[in-house]
Amino acid sequence: xxxxxxxxxxxxxxxxxxxxxxxxxxxxxxxxxxxxxxxxxxxxxxxxxxxxxxxxxxxxxxxxxxxxxxxxxxxxxxxxxxxxxxxxxxxxxxxxxxxxxxxxxxxxxxxxxxxxxxxxxxxxxxxxxxxxxxxxxxxxxxxxxxxxxxxxxxxxxxxxxxxxxxxxxxxxxxxxxxxxxxxxxxxxxxxxxxxxxxxxxx
Amino acid sequence: xxxxxxxxxxxxxxxxxxxxxxxxxxxxxxxxxxxxxxxxxxxxxxxxxxxxxxxxxxxxxxxxxxxxxxxxxxxxxxxxxxxxxxxxxxxxxxxxxxxx
Numbered sequence: 300x301x302x303x304x305x306x307x308x309x310x311x312x313x314x315x316x317x318x319x320x321x322x323x324x325x326x327x328x329x330x331x332x333x334x335x336x337x338x339x340x341x342x343x344x345x346x347x348x349x350x351x352x353x354x355x356x357x358x359x360x361x362x363x364x365x366x367x368x369x370x371x372x373x374x375x376x377x378x379x380x381x382x383x384x385x386x387x388x389x390x391x392x393x394x395x396x397x398x399x400x401x402x403x404x405x406x407x408x409x410x411x412x413x414x415x416x417x418x419x420x421x422x423x424x425x426x427x428x429x430x431x432x433x434x435x436x437x438x439x440x441x442x443x444x445x446x447x448x449x450x451x452x453x454x455x456x457x458x459x460x461x462x463x464x465x466x467x468x469x470x471x472x473x474x475x476x477x478x479x480x481x482x483x484x485x486x487x488x489x490x491x492x493x494x495x496x497x498x499x500x501x
Numbered sequence: 502x503x504x505x506x507x508x509x510x511x512x513x514x515x516x517x518x519x520x521x522x523x524x525x526x527x528x529x530x531x532x533x534x535x536x537x538x539x540x541x542x543x544x545x546x547x548x549x550x551x552x553x554x555x556x557x558x559x560x561x562x563x564x565x566x567x568x569x570x571x572x573x574x575x576x577x578x579x580x581x582x583x584x585x586x587x588x589x590x591x592x593x594x595x596x597x598x599x600x601x
Binding site for chain 1: 502503507508511514515518519522525526528530531533534535537538544545549551552557558559560561563565567570571572573574575576579581582583585591
């Protein structure tokens with residue numbers, strides 16, 4: 300059972316990873332990357348890393364992929380012309396997927412998929428998450444705190460970089476005296492005196 | 502029980518796919534996705550060895566790698582957005598600001 304699941308998840312992971320690299324449209328690549336991350340989460344859970352598997356789904360397939368898709372959308376890279384046949388096919392796939400979801404819910408509530416415990420040994424109290432948390436807050440406390448600093452620096456850096464230099468900031472001192480302004484002017488520049496607000500000279 | 506060699510083989514193949522993506526593709530965003538694939542291959546190797554050695558240290562390292570990957574993606578995508586404003590393109594062949 301478990302080796303078969305592992306082989307299935309691995310095949311899904313590798314095939315969708317290849318599709319990420321090979322597909323022409325960036326949006327489709329991103330979608331295949333989501334599939335790859337979810338398959339990898341399944342492999343993590345099979346390897347007794349339940350917390351990492353959940354974090355993989357939440358952080359990678361959730362947050363990071365939303366960031367990717369948002370940038371693709373913002374830059375308008377997903378040139379995806381919709382033809383008639385394609386949109387019919389998509390609608391068909393959508394109906395099939397919706398029916399599958401409803402079927403899964405029905406079977407779940409009917410209790411058909413209650414597999415029961417697969418292993419005889421009981422999991423330790425608190426499980427993987429508690430053990431990992433205790434390790435993070437005792438032996439790896441200093442790297443853990445540094446990680447928060449890394450995230451803070453990345454956040455500030457991303458904001459500063461994406462604000463960019465291309466947008467000219469308005470002059471912070473509109474009423475600065477000319478002697479101060481000429482210090483930053485090169486010879487040959489034309490200087491237009493700033494008009495005071497309200498048109499006081501007129 | 503899964504033999505340790507299996508996830509390591511999957512990790513190696515996934516890493517190779519990521520390298521192929523970085524080398525072959527010219528879209529900066531797809532290159533970033535390939536880098537993510539490589540990071541995940543390394544994570545898989547960490548988890549596999551941690552499972553083989555019956556220790557949680559591998560999973561702790563995966564946790565840190567995920568935090569660094571999130572930071573890297575945020576900064577990298579900001580750079581791509583800024584580059585797109587400057588050049589109207591995300592294709593790395595057309596970006597030669599450093600004259601490399």
